[in-house]
Amino acid sequence: MLKSEEQRLIRKAARGDRDAAGAIIRAHQKSVYAYLLRMSGRPDVAEDVTQEAFVRVLMNLDRFDPRYRFSTWVFTIARRLYVNACQKHKPAFDTEIVDGWQSSPCRPERPVERGEQADWTRESLDDALAQLSTQQREILVLFHQMDWPIALIAKHVGMPEGTVKSHLHRGRRRMREYLNEQKMFQEHEWEVWA
Amino acid sequence: MSSVGGHGDHHRERLFQELLDGTLSGERREAAILELRADPHRAAEIVRLRAALDAMRDDGHLAPDFSPAILDELGRRRGFLARSMRRVGTVARIAAVVGVVVGVGALATMRERSEGVLTPAPPAPMTQVVDAAERELGGCVRTLTIEARELGEGIGEVPEAARVLVARLGSTPKPLAIEPEPDSHILMLRWEIEPTRVLMTSGGVSYEPADLRAHLAGESEYAPNATGQTPGHAVWVVGSGSRWVRGARYAWPTVQPVRLERTSSFGLGKDAGYP
Numbered sequence: 001m002l003k004s005e006e007q008r009l010i011r012k013a014a015r016g017d018r019d020a021a022g023a024i025i026r027a028h029q030k031s032v033y034a035y036l037l038r039m040s041g042r043p044d045v046a047e048d049v050t051q052e053a054f055v056r057v058l059m060n061l062d063r064f065d066p067r068y069r070f071s072t073w074v075f076t077i078a079r080r081l082y083v084n085a086c087q088k089h090k091p092a093f094d095t096e097i098v099d100g101w102q103s104s105p106c107r108p109e110r111p112v113e114r115g116e117q118a119d120w121t122r123e124s125l126d127d128a129l130a131q132l133s134t135q136q137r138e139i140l141v142l143f144h145q146m147d148w149p150i151a152l153i154a155k156h157v158g159m160p161e162g163t164v165k166s167h168l169h170r171g172r173r174r175m176r177e178y179l180n181e182q183k184m185f186q187e188h189e190w191e192v193w194a
Numbered sequence: 195m196s197s198v199g200g201h202g203d204h205h206r207e208r209l210f211q212e213l214l215d216g217t218l219s220g221e222r223r224e225a226a227i228l229e230l231r232a233d234p235h236r237a238a239e240i241v242r243l244r245a246a247l248d249a250m251r252d253d254g255h256l257a258p259d260f261s262p263a264i265l266d267e268l269g270r271r272r273g274f275l276a277r278s279m280r281r282v283g284t285v286a287r288i289a290a291v292v293g294v295v296v297g298v299g300a301l302a303t304m305r306e307r308s309e310g311v312l313t314p315a316p317p318a319p320m321t322q323v324v325d326a327a328e329r330e331l332g333g334c335v336r337t338l339t340i341e342a343r344e345l346g347e348g349i350g351e352v353p354e355a356a357r358v359l360v361a362r363l364g365s366t367p368k369p370l371a372i373e374p375e376p377d378s379h380i381l382m383l384r385w386e387i388e389p390t391r392v393l394m395t396s397g398g399v400s401y402e403p404a405d406l407r408a409h410l411a412g413e414s415e416y417a418p419n420a421t422g423q424t425p426g427h428a429v430w431v432v433g434s435g436s437r438w439v440r441g442a443r444y445a446w447p448t449v450q451p452v453r454l455e456r457t458s459s460f461g462l463g464k465d466a467g468y469p
Contacts, residue, residue, distance in 0.1 A: 018265055021261075021264075021265060021268070022261040022265060025260060025261040025264055025265075026259065026261055029257055029259070029260050029261070030257040033257035033260075034257065038250065047258070047260070050257075050260060051260050051263060051264050051267065054260065054264045055264055055267050055268055055271070058264070058268055059268065059271065122249070124246070125246050125249050125250060128246055140247075140250075141250065144247045144250050144251075145250040145251055165215070168215075169211045172211065172214060172243065173207075175243060175246065176239050176242070176243045179239075179243060179246060180239060180242070
């Protein structure tokens with residue numbers, strides 16, 4: 001969506017236009033949901049936080065500063081809500097909470113939408129991501145899934161760019177080692193990776 | 195891992211990371227690929243990792259359409275459609291009050307002038323005005339503390355963290371400046387609070403300054419003291435970066451005191467610091 005179009009929709013939605021609000025939600029919900037799904041590993045958590053994030057966004061549109069990227073603002077709110085949700089599940093904040101969710105035996109089955117192969121790939125990927133720390137996982141998701149530049153990630157997570165890169169490199173190294181150990185994604189080796 | 199040890203391994207690891215970072219230019223990228231391909235084990239690792247990373251991008255289609263549920267929820271919370279209407283109502287009420295005050299003031303002035311009597315309010319000594327301002331701003335900070343506690347409960351739902359927040363915000367503010375403006379008889383007082391420091395809680399979660407500022411931006415009210423000799427004034431909060439200032443602008447007229455009943459102004463939107 002063009003920025004000018006987005007600004008127009010934001011102004012209309014801030015005045016109470018439901019159609020504009022719906023358009024804003026539909027433009028950003030997929031990426032926000034995918035981000036939260038990767039972070040939590042749980043569709044129910046991702047759905048709840050995504051919906052709450054958009055409710056907060058739309059109730060506070062008049063506070064959005066148009067000098068900044070709207071999508072980043074949405075992600076900032078979603079991230080904060082997710083952290084709060086983690087906090088709610090455990091009194092003292094602990095990065096292991098997310099890992100705990102990942103390995104929870106009550107974790108729901110993934111929806112089958114693109115066949116068994118797609119599910120297997122997704123589950124393998126989730127397992128690999130679950131090996132990372134919360135920070136490593138988030139930075140990896142933002143960089144490789146959302147295509148955010150390092151500078152933007154640094155601002156989003158409140159770390160220096162060098163630290164972000166360091167987390168990214170360590171995360172990739174850990175993920176690579178895990179894939180090697182588990183013999184995952186070997187079927188892709190025939191592909192021309194260049 | 196690569197069977198090549200020591201320096202070579204380190205070098206290839208760096209190339210590998212730079213390749214995935216996307217920071218290599220055309221020729222260097224080609225050279226890096228050739229070099230990494232020379233190590234079949236490393237090449238296979240890259241292929242596997244690349245495949246996994248590419249698979250991360252395929253999740254968007256899983257998202258259902260949340261928009262109907264979100265719009266319904268907005269309607270239930272009366273914070274969306276009703277908000278703009280409420281704001282219009284608030285602005286109209288404030289405009290009406292200001293209009294009445296100005297009208298009454300103008301009528302009173304005209305009557306006094308017509309009677310040939312000019313009764314200027316006795317100018318209070320500067321020290322009294324400063325003392326009064328400090329007392330009232332002390333009240334502002336207490337109000338702020340309550341707002342912070344409500345925010346902590348509303349957003350974080352972590353009473354312990356909220357208590358930390360409140361306790362630290364409740365400390366005595368430091369006056370920044372007292373700026374008398376001789377021409378307009380205005381006295382400026384400002385207090386600085388450092389939200390980046392005070393908002394870090396022992397639980398490890400921080401409430402970002404933008405949270406608090408944004409919260410204060412639209413929902414705070416401050417009713418100035420309209421009795422006694424207190425001159426009319428406006429109270430505001432402004433935020434920028436890590437600084438957060440709350441202060442008061444005291445009009446100190448010498449001819450006719452004009453008291454503004456509801457003149458709170460919270461100009462935070464542009465400085466909320468969102469990324």
